Amino acid sequence: MSDRYQGFVSSPIGKILAKNLGLPSPTRLERYADGAPLVTGTVVVGGAGRLAAGLPALLDSLGIASTTATADGERHKALVFDATGITDPSGLVALQQFFTPLMRSLETCPRVVVLGTTPESVTGSERVAQRALEGFTRSLGKEIGRGGTVQLVHVTEGADDAIASTLAFLLSPKSAYVSGQVVRIGAHGATTAGPVADWTRPLDGKVALVTGASRGIGEQIARVLHRDGATVVGVDVPQAASELQALMRELDGDHLVLDITARDAPQRIAHHLRTEHGGVDVVVHNAGITRDKKLANMAADRWESVIAVNLTAPEQITRVLLEEGVVHDNGRIIGVASIAGIAGNVGQTNYAASKAGVLGLVDSLADDLDNGITVNAVAPGFIITAMTAAVPFATREIGQRLNALSQGGLPVDVAETIAWYASPGSTAVNGNVVRVCGQMMLGA
Numbered sequence: 440m441s442d443r444y445q446g447f448v449s450s451p452i453g454k455i456l457a458k459n460l461g462l463p464s465p466t467r468l469e470r471y472a473d474g475a476p477l478v479t480g481t482v483v484v485g486g487a488g489r490l491a492a493g494l495p496a497l498l499d500s501l502g503i504a505s506t507t508a509t510a511d512g513e514r515h516k517a518l519v520f521d522a523t524g525i526t527d528p529s530g531l532v533a534l535q536q537f538f539t540p541l542m543r544s545l546e547t548c549p550r551v552v553v554l555g556t557t558p559e560s561v562t563g564s565e566r567v568a569q570r571a572l573e574g575f576t577r578s579l580g581k582e583i584g585r586g587g588t589v590q591l592v593h594v595t596e597g598a599d600d601a602i603a604s605t606l607a608f609l610l611s612p613k614s615a616y617v618s619g620q621v622v623r624i625g626a627h628g629a630t631t632a633g634p635v636a637d638w639t640r641p642l643d644g645k646v647a648l649v650t651g652a653s654r655g656i657g658e659q660i661a662r663v664l665h666r667d668g669a670t671v672v673g674v675d676v677p678q679a680a681s682e683l684q685a686l687m688r689e690l691d692g693d694h695l696v697l698d699i700t701a702r703d704a705p706q707r708i709a710h711h712l713r714t715e716h717g718g719v720d721v722v723v724h725n726a727g728i729t730r731d732k733k734l735a736n737m738a739a740d741r742w743e744s745v746i747a748v749n750l751t752a753p754e755q756i757t758r759v760l761l762e763e764g765v766v767h768d769n770g771r772i773i774g775v776a777s778i779a780g781i782a783g784n785v786g787q788t789n790y791a792a793s794k795a796g797v798l799g800l801v802d803s804l805a806d807d808l809d810n811g812i813t814v815n816a817v818a819p820g821f822i823i824t825a826m827t828a829a830v831p832f833a834t835r836e837i838g839q840r841l842n843a844l845s846q847g848g849l850p851v852d853v854a855e856t857i858a859w860y861a862s863p864g865s866t867a868v869n870g871n872v873v874r875v876c877g878q879m880m881l882g883a
């Protein structure tokens with residue numbers, strides 16, 4: 440599924456028209472190619488806090504070149520600023536002093552990451568200043584342009600050594616469609632997190648369950664987790680059995696044909712994972728449906744089916760897998776929510792309720808999980824799939840442009856975000872909801 444508008448405005452005539460009419464002209468986003476370095480170009484490191492001194496060595500361990508000194512005329516791919524040393528609002532000027540001279544030196548699809556301290560963990564003027572970083576990064580995300588992304592990462596004290604997987608994701612093209620986000624890295628599971636032996640195959644030896652895996656976003660999740668070394672167990676409904684089987688054959692994975700809303704689905708999944716794979720490491724609740732109608736016209740079956748597939752089934756499956764000890768230590772539970780669950784949407788009271796409920800599932804579990812098990816969710820914005828192809832043309836066009844990157848995302852963008860959560864290096868990433876929406880203007 441292609442973005443025809445983007446194709447048109449990158450043509451010679453389209454470029455002229457877009458410029459003269461002031462139309463959005465989306466940059467073709469760089470995406471990660473298997474085996475490529477995480478960053479092609481140099482990262483400039485700045486700021487003065489508890490993280491700055493260790494950043495060059497950390498980036499080096501990821502194969503990323505960095506510098507703290509810049510010269511006129513040099514081009515840079517990314518900027519990382521340690522703002523954990525800012526303890527009152529007057530210190531915020533350090534952001535302007537670091538970023539302003541560098542903003543014109545950035546290459547296409549640049550990355551900016553600001554590292555801060557979790558505001559709730561500090562008090563007084565420090566909390567005020569740390570909170571201010573959010574407005575800074577969200578605004579910079581809207582003005583950086585040329586396919587650039589900007590994120591704020593809150594690092595709780597005690598989690599300073601747990602930031603590598605997050606930097607690897609946010610600095611690389613894997614985060615092509617993630618911008619304006621606040622990621623929280625806490626002390627969760629700091630003691631149980633294992634080192635990542637091979638950053639190109641972090642999921643080697645792991646088993647990943649992906650629901651709704653036969654097509655769309657689920658297919659890409661299966662492909663990316665397989666690329667990262669996992670054995671994927673794909674689940675889908677009987678109507679999608681042949682596509683599911685073909686994909687899982689291609690990925691050397693396993694499949695389970697069932698409707699996740701069936702009464703015995705959680706037990707069947709648990710039994711299959713235990714007997715065939717000895718348990719599971721990564722659970723991705725991707726299967727989802729829409730049955731849009733304004734509430735005034737909403738039939739009960741439309742309401743019930745959406746809640747059942749999108750919310751009740753993920754909750755029940757998660758509870759059974761956890762209660763029966765099928766999820767291994769350092770396991771990952773990952774929900775697929777939606778921007779609609781954050782901003783709301785006309786005709787989607789059922790869908791938005793189900794997706795906001797997925798965020799509730801993350802909140803309800805995050806503090807109680809132990810043994811390094813985490814729960815997080817992605818909230819995709821406009822992702823170009825069969826689901827969004829069914830949206831009327833005008834609504835679809837507007838939906839695709841109303842974000843800082845002026846384009847829809849691809850299923851792989853959601854999949855890469857899930858792969859970051861899934862990494863054994865992400866044990867300190869718990870209770871997060873990251874939007875994969877190109878910094879959509881809705882519900883910002």
Ligand SMILES: NC(=O)c1ccc[n+]([C@@H]2O[C@H](COP(=O)([O-])OP(=O)(O)OC[C@H]3O[C@@H](n4cnc5c(N)ncnc54)[C@H](O)[C@@H]3O)[C@@H](O)[C@H]2O)c1
Pocket residue numbers: 650651652653654655656657674675676679697698699700724725726727728748775776777778818819820821822823824825826827
């Ligand atoms: N496409 C978007 O823009 C977008 C935006 C936000 C969120 N999402 C969410 O991402 C997820 C994937 O969306 P998509 O666009 O790839 O949709 P899709 O319709 O292309 O794929 C959904 C998959 O889930 C499977 N499925 C549906 N009901 C099932 C059931 N009861 N049991 C087992 N499998 C079932 C389907 O057969 C299908 O393979 C969904 O949860 C969706 O709500 C998508």
